Amino acid sequence: MALLKVRDLRLSFGGLKVLHDISFSVEKGAINSLIGPNGAGKTSLFNCLTGFYKPKGGSISLGGRPITGLPPHRITALGLARTFQNIRLFKEMTVLENAMSGQHCRSRHGIVSAILHLPAQRREEEAIRAAGMRWLDFVGIQQHAHRRAGGLSYGDQRRLELARALASAPELILLDEPAAGLNEREKLDLVHLIRRIRDETGVTVLLIEHDMGLVMQVSEKIVVFDYGQKIADGPPEAVRADPRVIEAYLGTEE
Numbered sequence: 001m002a003l004l005k006v007r008d009l010r011l012s013f014g015g016l017k018v019l020h021d022i023s024f025s026v027e028k029g030a031i032n033s034l035i036g037p038n039g040a041g042k043t044s045l046f047n048c049l050t051g052f053y054k055p056k057g058g059s060i061s062l063g064g065r066p067i068t069g070l071p072p073h074r075i076t077a078l079g080l081a082r083t084f085q086n087i088r089l090f091k092e093m094t095v096l097e098n099a100m101s102g103q104h105c106r107s108r109h110g111i112v113s114a115i116l117h118l119p120a121q122r123r124e125e126e127a128i129r130a131a132g133m134r135w136l137d138f139v140g141i142q143q144h145a146h147r148r149a150g151g152l153s154y155g156d157q158r159r160l161e162l163a164r165a166l167a168s169a170p171e172l173i174l175l176d177e178p179a180a181g182l183n184e185r186e187k188l189d190l191v192h193l194i195r196r197i198r199d200e201t202g203v204t205v206l207l208i209e210h211d212m213g214l215v216m217q218v219s220e221k222i223v224v225f226d227y228g229q230k231i232a233d234g235p236p237e238a239v240r241a242d243p244r245v246i247e248a249y250l251g252t253e254e
């Protein structure tokens with residue numbers, strides 16, 4: 001069953017067409033990737049999916065529900081979470097508070113009351129705190145829970161972003177260049193973590209990534225963009241052998 005369906009999506013800024021009639025789908029429980037040269041439109045597509053950009057045409061549905069043009073907080077509440085190309089944590093807050101903030105869209109009283117310890121919110125706060133710790137444990141940084149988020153190593157800040165996104169209880173998580181800036185050891189850990197996200201939590205994963213080794217290793221299906229157009233869509237072996245992809249993307253790397 002398709003969890004995410006994108007149909008004929010179009011986006012432009014002034015005269016610049018950024019996405020041309022993009023259609024693809026992501027099956028529930030899949031790990032899929034979106035690749036393409038710089039400026040191909042990958043992050044713009046993520047911004048349409050999450051409600052940051054309003055497409056000019058076409059439709060997006062999540063779990064059968066239309067989400068095209070909804071504001072970002074509604075889309076998050078409907079089960080779509082993301083991480084960013086550039087880390088966006090609350091650097092002065094603790095690691096645990098950052099993980100807790102991911103549950104904002106699910107909490108009744110609001111995360112601010114939880115962090116300020118207002119008495120009426122005590123029970124909910126305990127639950128939010130416990131869930132935050134579970135997600136820190138899941139990504140392997142629970143020992144840093146009470147440190148300042150900005151003081152974590154770069155790799156651990158990336159893990160914290162993942163924990164925060166997972167804490168919003170998504171059905172689909174979008175990862176924008178999760179391997180950027182990681183060393184080889186950290187990339188291996190990331191492959192393992194991405195698989196665990198899907199296998200242990202059932203969350204579907206769609207990632208944008210420039211690291212071809214990682215993409216080929218982790219994806220069941222790869223969608224390829226070039227100049228805002230989809231030029232290929234299939235399993236890694238087929239995509240790797242596709243002459244249009246070699247010319248547009250892999251060719252430019254070599």
Ligand SMILES: Nc1ncnc2c1ncn2[C@@H]1O[C@H](COP(=O)(O)OP(=O)(O)OP(=O)(O)O)[C@@H](O)[C@H]1O
Pocket residue numbers: 013016018036037038039040041042043044045
């Ligand atoms: N808010 C905006 N206003 C104007 N142009 C934009 C805006 N956002 C993106 N674009 C343009 O859309 C095109 C696609 O950019 P986008 O960032 O989506 O590409 P990308 O495939 O994610 O690239 P990269 O791999 O470098 O991150 C670029 O030409 C970019 O300049």
